[in-house]
Amino acid sequence: MGLRTVCFAAALFAAAADAQGPGQPAPAAYPDARRGPQYDSYHGVSVADPYRWMEDIDSPETRTWVQAEAAMSSAYLAAIPGRGRIEERLRRLWNYGRWSAPDKHGSNWFYTHNDGLQNQSLLFTTTDPDAASRVLLDPNGLSQDGTVAFKGAGYSDDGRLMAYALSEAGSDWEIWRVRDVASGQDLPDEIRWAKNTAAHWRKDGSGFYYSGYEPPKSEAQGSDAPGSDALKAVNQYQKLYFHTLGTPQAQDQLIYARRDDGDWFVDGNVTDDGHYLIITASHGDDVRNTLLVQDLTAADAPIRPVIAEPTANYTFVGSLGSTLYLQTDAGAPRYRIVAVDLAAPDPVHLRTVVGESPDTLDSATLVGHQLIVQYLKDAHSAVRRFSPTGKPLGEVRLPGIGTVFGFAGHADDTVTYFGYASFTTPTSIFRMNLQTGAIRPWRAPQLDGFDPRQYRTTQVFFAGKDGTRVPMFVTARAGIKLDGTNPTILYGYGGFNIPEQPFFSPAVAAWLEMGGVYAVATLRGGSEYGRAWHEAGMKTRKQNVFDDFIAAAEYLIARKWTNPRRLAIRGASNGGLLVGAVLEQRPDLFAAAVAQVGVMDMLRFREFTVGKGWESDYGSVDDPQEFRALLAYSPYHNVRSGVDYPATLILTGDHDDRVFPAHSFKFAAAMQNADAHGRPILIRIDLRAGHGAGKPLGKQIDETADIYAFIRKSMGIEN
Numbered sequence: 001m002g003l004r005t006v007c008f009a010a011a012l013f014a015a016a017a018d019a020q021g022p023g024q025p026a027p028a029a030y031p032d033a034r035r036g037p038q039y040d041s042y043h044g045v046s047v048a049d050p051y052r053w054m055e056d057i058d059s060p061e062t063r064t065w066v067q068a069e070a071a072m073s074s075a076y077l078a079a080i081p082g083r084g085r086i087e088e089r090l091r092r093l094w095n096y097g098r099w100s101a102p103d104k105h106g107s108n109w110f111y112t113h114n115d116g117l118q119n120q121s122l123l124f125t126t127t128d129p130d131a132a133s134r135v136l137l138d139p140n141g142l143s144q145d146g147t148v149a150f151k152g153a154g155y156s157d158d159g160r161l162m163a164y165a166l167s168e169a170g171s172d173w174e175i176w177r178v179r180d181v182a183s184g185q186d187l188p189d190e191i192r193w194a195k196n197t198a199a200h201w202r203k204d205g206s207g208f209y210y211s212g213y214e215p216p217k218s219e220a221q222g223s224d225a226p227g228s229d230a231l232k233a234v235n236q237y238q239k240l241y242f243h244t245l246g247t248p249q250a251q252d253q254l255i256y257a258r259r260d261d262g263d264w265f266v267d268g269n270v271t272d273d274g275h276y277l278i279i280t281a282s283h284g285d286d287v288r289n290t291l292l293v294q295d296l297t298a299a300d301a302p303i304r305p306v307i308a309e310p311t312a313n314y315t316f317v318g319s320l321g322s323t324l325y326l327q328t329d330a331g332a333p334r335y336r337i338v339a340v341d342l343a344a345p346d347p348v349h350l351r352t353v354v355g356e357s358p359d360t361l362d363s364a365t366l367v368g369h370q371l372i373v374q375y376l377k378d379a380h381s382a383v384r385r386f387s388p389t390g391k392p393l394g395e396v397r398l399p400g401i402g403t404v405f406g407f408a409g410h411a412d413d414t415v416t417y418f419g420y421a422s423f424t425t426p427t428s429i430f431r432m433n434l435q436t437g438a439i440r441p442w443r444a445p446q447l448d449g450f451d452p453r454q455y456r457t458t459q460v461f462f463a464g465k466d467g468t469r470v471p472m473f474v475t476a477r478a479g480i481k482l483d484g485t486n487p488t489i490l491y492g493y494g495g496f497n498i499p500e501q502p503f504f505s506p507a508v509a510a511w512l513e514m515g516g517v518y519a520v521a522t523l524r525g526g527s528e529y530g531r532a533w534h535e536a537g538m539k540t541r542k543q544n545v546f547d548d549f550i551a552a553a554e555y556l557i558a559r560k561w562t563n564p565r566r567l568a569i570r571g572a573s574n575g576g577l578l579v580g581a582v583l584e585q586r587p588d589l590f591a592a593a594v595a596q597v598g599v600m601d602m603l604r605f606r607e608f609t610v611g612k613g614w615e616s617d618y619g620s621v622d623d624p625q626e627f628r629a630l631l632a633y634s635p636y637h638n639v640r641s642g643v644d645y646p647a648t649l650i651l652t653g654d655h656d657d658r659v660f661p662a663h664s665f666k667f668a669a670a671m672q673n674a675d676a677h678g679r680p681i682l683i684r685i686d687l688r689a690g691h692g693a694g695k696p697l698g699k700q701i702d703e704t705a706d707i708y709a710f711i712r713k714s715m716g717i718e719n
Helices: 003-020 060-078 083-094 228-232 506-513 531-535 543-558 574-585 611-618 624-633 662-674 697-714
Strands: 039-042 045-048 103-105 108-114 122-126 134-137 148-155 161-168 174-180 186-194 207-212 239-244 253-257 264-270 276-283 290-295 303-307 314-320 323-328 336-341 351-354 360-367 370-377 380-386 392-396 403-406 415-421 428-433 439-443 455-463 469-477 488-491 517-521 567-572 592-596 647-653 681-686
Touching: 045 624, 060 662, 060 681, 060 697, 083 506, 083 697, 108 148, 161 186, 186 207, 207 264, 239 264, 253 264, 253 276, 276 314, 290 314, 323 360, 336 360, 351 370, 380 403, 455 543, 469 506, 469 543, 488 543, 506 517, 506 697, 517 543, 543 567, 543 574, 543 624, 567 574, 567 697, 574 592, 592 697, 647 662, 647 697, 662 681, 681 697
Parallel strands: 314 360, 488 517, 488 567, 567 592, 592 647, 647 681
Antiparallel strands: 039 045, 103 108, 108 122, 122 134, 148 161, 161 174, 174 186, 207 239, 239 253, 264 276, 276 290, 290 303, 314 323, 323 336, 336 351, 360 370, 370 380, 380 392, 403 415, 415 428, 428 439, 455 469, 469 517
16 A cells, blocks of 8 residues: 555544544554565474564565554544644643752762753753853754754763763664863764763773774764664674773773673773772673772773672672672672672672661662662652661651652762652752751752642552562542543553652643543562562563553452543553553453553564563573463564454654664554454654654653543543
């Protein structure tokens, strides 16, 4: 079917949907998608892959299909009554000031700020956070559509130089440059083919460490942006380099690499006093890692292992003299902080400084000669302070059930800043005196017409399929009637040791204003309750995550928050996989499903970009038992004809080089083929967009308006 024909069909599709009435099935005229003859054999099992050709995302056939799908989805979504009002309200809600927590280097402080509707936040610098500041970097002027994003920065010890990263069109590939802070001018230095890295300077400011890759095949070193091969190619053999200021990247010194296996990720950090280089390496996304040290004060000092084997997680927190402080789950599934003396004859000896507690130790910083430790207390934040010897110094009082971030700084600092947010409270920034513990507000934004006091977040607990106690946050208007009719969005993730904590988003605020309920299930697979909670949602136990999400939906229905005709599920990335699997396993529970940038082909995810690293969480098709588990829930492979699927909106970006967009292409084609005349199954393909990081605000608002309009129409709400 040609593009012009599809556009006409899309218009009829949208008109027919409106004519049939709210929430009714729409006659679908989906673009043609050829079913190929591809079969693969795994451990004697033959598995069909009829849309393998879509993995060539730049082929004429794929591009024709993509353009047709985009045109159809755009026409359908634009025609939904009330979509314009939703977009306008989102724009007003998003128009408020947002700040990051200031971070000090030398005599300069640095923070980001967005005054409201800027596509990208600006980077500011000042010598006093309470005084005037100036713009150091404005990425909004680097592209007309706002798709060049500031990804992060590393500052020299004296705060005079900044290495900073930019990415284009949502790609994970970064270009690093160096800027003189005083003049605001860039130096000639430029680093390409970096990904998943930070920049850590030597104490003398002579250069910085970073992690990078060899350029993907067929990519030119001087190209302005990654081409299609870079968006697809497998990323292997990440290396740690040192870049000497004023020299070309080709002369960068290779510091460390694992040559035995291409799936190791490596990272480097420099201690606050500049004495040691701390190197960590993990196999794929496995949380377990090795830890090595190099003495930077001695010429040609060897790199020596402190933790030689990846038997547990060891996260560098900070150092005082020759003592390293590490966060680890070695002997403590909910984590503890240990000290390692590099000057001792046996530096591998771990001395407990902050012991394991019932709450999961989430992260820690060493600042102002104290440890500031953030905990997950039933998935929301608690913060406690300790001396370097482990003596309790008190708890940081927080405004309520929410999430904190920040507490960055150096050993001799006297103040630090942190942010706090909840589902109904936008991120506020606070200043803490490290000597007295006193806290005062620094920035507290206000939203246009949104009153947080009108809404309540309740944490509930429900039983999973196997009886496991699972928490969930439910946010709604205060005094809402539990009559089973409330439009509800259930969100989840459940993987990679990543916690789901309270957060604020203008998008959630808009949903609450529309009378909606917003529920976030804290599924197994995350880090909320430590190592056991994570491992209970990994590999052959991944089905536990889906069962938890289904149980969350059943709880909301049983407690009359909502009913299946008013319940939508939503998730992104690993959460997109979650939505894809659950909508197939329990299509009867949901009116709508929104799967964003999801991992949908569980047999081939390792073939693209950094996917091989995900085997640590998902398992490998090379293992017969793990293959069977993957095949049992893989969304692409479990689409069935004759099933009344919920209205489904699949979203991806054409520059997604983390979860390759062919995952979503293949899943959408399979769903449309199996359920060609049921409720709408659409794929929304965002141009010049990636996995989500750095997405311009304009695109975020447009996308959210489409999602809410689609969900409300699927629930029969058209006003």
